[in-house]
Amino acid sequence: MIAGLLGLALLAGLGYALRWRSNPSPCPYAQRHAINFPRPVITRSRLRDVLQPRSGERLLEVGPGTGYYTGMAAQAIEPSGTLHAVDVQSEMVEHLRTRMRREGTQNVEPIRGDARSLPYPDDAFDAAYLVLVLGEIPDQERALDELERVLKPDGRLVVGESLPDPHFVGFEGLRRRVERRGLAFDARVGTRAGYFVRFDVSPSGEPTDSVE
Template identity: 75%
Template sequence: MGARHTSRVVASLLGLAVLAGIGYALRWRSNPTPCPYSQRVWIDLPRPGITRTRVRTLLEPRPGERILELGPGTGYYTGAIAQSVEPNGTVHAVDVQQAMVDHLRTRMRKRGRRTVQPIRGDGRRLPYPDDSFDAAYLVLVLGEIPEQGRALAELERVLEPGGRLVVGESLPDPHFVGFGTLRRRAERHGLEFEDRVGTRGSYYARFAVAPSPPT
């Protein structure tokens, strides 16, 4: 009886933990917020479906280019992209949390990535003039922004005509944005779909700003 009772208690506790986890994920999804700095350990874990190599391949960063990274966190992707634009390019890494910005600045300095410029900013109000960047990317970030359409419109604004945008999404991120939803929202704000790699639940999608009409 003792063993059976213990098993039932353990099973009940596990069931409650699962329900609590689901409830937390649903609340987080309905209230978009970035991963807090105190939980940064999770954003440095390996990401098999949305790797550094894949984002670099699809983004095609080139030496001398100006690249925008929105929501870099602690810099999981930043160093790889920064290396691709050296020696004269720059990666402007914009994060809404000052603690992430400070962490990224220290991390990039230790790695000798002088092309990275971390800055605090909001994806809905980017602190740059029109046509500032050759390309931009964000991974597991769009769903954390309360006004996704506004963020996409801002990205289109700061990209030069013909500029490239890569968006990465993957389950089980509670803020996961499906490809169909992403494409509709992006195209609504002047971004043209170009390519996609990955699976339905873990993918990168590439868009471009329409080029300027010939004069």
């Protein structure tokens, strides 16, 4: 009896995951507690190592949610740097604004916006990052175009992915898609099941040396 119920629950969960994967959408605000769980592979310290944020830079975070990585990145670019955090859900934006105010972080600008049409001019940011977000965007290609557009000629893009996220984006396919846009693979940390990867905007269009 118990085994049968567990089997049904597993099938139901699998069916939900498959439907969610075939219909990309952000994590609902009602389920926000799930995105605050520890992330053993895609940790804050690893993101900082790959992103290499520097004081005074202007950074972009796409899909910050409740701000799992936001405070770390904002602190790294103090005192004169600014982090723009763009989320498509107004509830997440307000949650993040409240959290940053409570933590005393003053250099974060939470903004409601769509990754497929970022509200910024060309060459606006030194670096951009998105973690567990790309697969949730209905038009990933357009989002990648937008990220390339708003990055400065010497800018950096970091993407983080990890299973069991139903919207997981594999590294090999992502690398091909990003390199077609003129960004060069620079570094990767993690495993096939969870990783951060960094791409650099190459003004000449030539790839840089990779660092594993």
